[in-house]
Amino acid sequence: xxxxxxxxxxxxxxxxxxxxxATPQRTRVLAELVREPNDATAQELHERLRAxxxxxxxxxxxxxxxxxxxxxxxxxxxxxxxEACYRVxxxxxxxxxxxxxxxxxxxxxxxxxxxWLDDVxxxxxxxxxxxxxxxxxxxxxxx
Amino acid sequence: xxxxxxxxxxxxxxxxxxxxxATPQRTRVLAELVREPNDATAQELHERLRAxxxxxxxxxxxxxxxxxxxxxxxxxxxxxxxEACYRVxxxxxxxxxxxxxxxxxxxxxxxxxxxWLDDVxxxxxxxxxxxxxxxxxxxxxxx
DNA sequence: CTTCCTGCAAAGCATTTGCATCCAT
DNA sequence: ATGGATGCAAATGCTTTGCAGGAAG
Numbered sequence: 001x002x003x004x005x006x007x008x009x010x011x012x013x014x015x016x017x018x019x020x021x022a023t024p025q026r027t028r029v030l031a032e033l034v035r036e037p038n039d040a041t042a043q044e045l046h047e048r049l050r051a052x053x054x055x056x057x058x059x060x061x062x063x064x065x066x067x068x069x070x071x072x073x074x075x076x077x078x079x080x081x082x083e084a085c086y087r088v089x090x091x092x093x094x095x096x097x098x099x100x101x102x103x104x105x106x107x108x109x110x111x112x113x114x115x116w117l118d119d120v121x122x123x124x125x126x127x128x129x130x131x132x133x134x135x136x137x138x139x140x141x142x143x
Numbered sequence: 144x145x146x147x148x149x150x151x152x153x154x155x156x157x158x159x160x161x162x163x164x165a166t167p168q169r170t171r172v173l174a175e176l177v178r179e180p181n182d183a184t185a186q187e188l189h190e191r192l193r194a195x196x197x198x199x200x201x202x203x204x205x206x207x208x209x210x211x212x213x214x215x216x217x218x219x220x221x222x223x224x225x226e227a228c229y230r231v232x233x234x235x236x237x238x239x240x241x242x243x244x245x246x247x248x249x250x251x252x253x254x255x256x257x258x259w260l261d262d263v264x265x266x267x268x269x270x271x272x273x274x275x276x277x278x279x280x281x282x283x284x285x286x
Numbered sequence: 287c288t289t290c291c292t293g294c295a296a297a298g299c300a301t302t303t304g305c306a307t308c309c310a311t
Numbered sequence: 312a313t314g315g316a317t318g319c320a321a322a323t324g325c326t327t328t329g330c331a332g333g334a335a336g
Binding site: 106 | 271272280
């Protein structure tokens, strides 16, 4: 068993059972993202895959990420101006705390907004209320 | 006193007392943003100014917004992929509740996140924590 | 006079798309 | 064979920059 095996299997597992083909390229893009604890841009992922010796086009990385985002396998974070960041995320509702300096991401499991938001929705007669919360700050290492 | 006077004066007031020159172009860009209850892109602002008859270049709009952002007069939002949105946010902290059908905006004066966010910041060693909350739903009239 | 500001056009990036080819069913 | 996937290059859209002229201090 070789060292790179685990992210690959994780990636295959994430793709399994969906309506999408688990092509080698998609698996590799996702595996590369699984290796990344925070988030990465399409270009960064492409560079790493090429450095790893994979033959894959930049457009394919973009197309793979688009498919993965549609499937809900990865989240698209728009905290950096001018480029999108991608991240492997669980299905549960959660928010991200992002360091504006090093882009380290902390996943927040609990969301304490629902009680307040129920009140807000009721007070203003709104229905089907959805929310998106982005938290940015400077982490301890970048202070 | 003409109808367009108020946003202009508001813009001049926002620029006053800082180390930046309140040039006509900067004032107009900011005044245009003051008229916008939500947020707008640089290109949208440029279009509106041209439609209003102002002679202003697109690059100047970008440069003005850059200066205004550096001064903290406007906020840069990166929630739309591929382009930056700008918003006047010098005043009180608040959030917007937007109807996804008719785009009516309800301004929420109170924000009940600070207590929780202070805990979050402390728990993860983050400093200068900022947050942006987007609320969308369907209002009573559109139900 | 010197410095900053502006407009225009060209350049710079991230991302998307057209198209011929390739692969799996 | 047939439809989707890929790679490359060209195109697109947002934003920045180089430069010459102009206004402000």
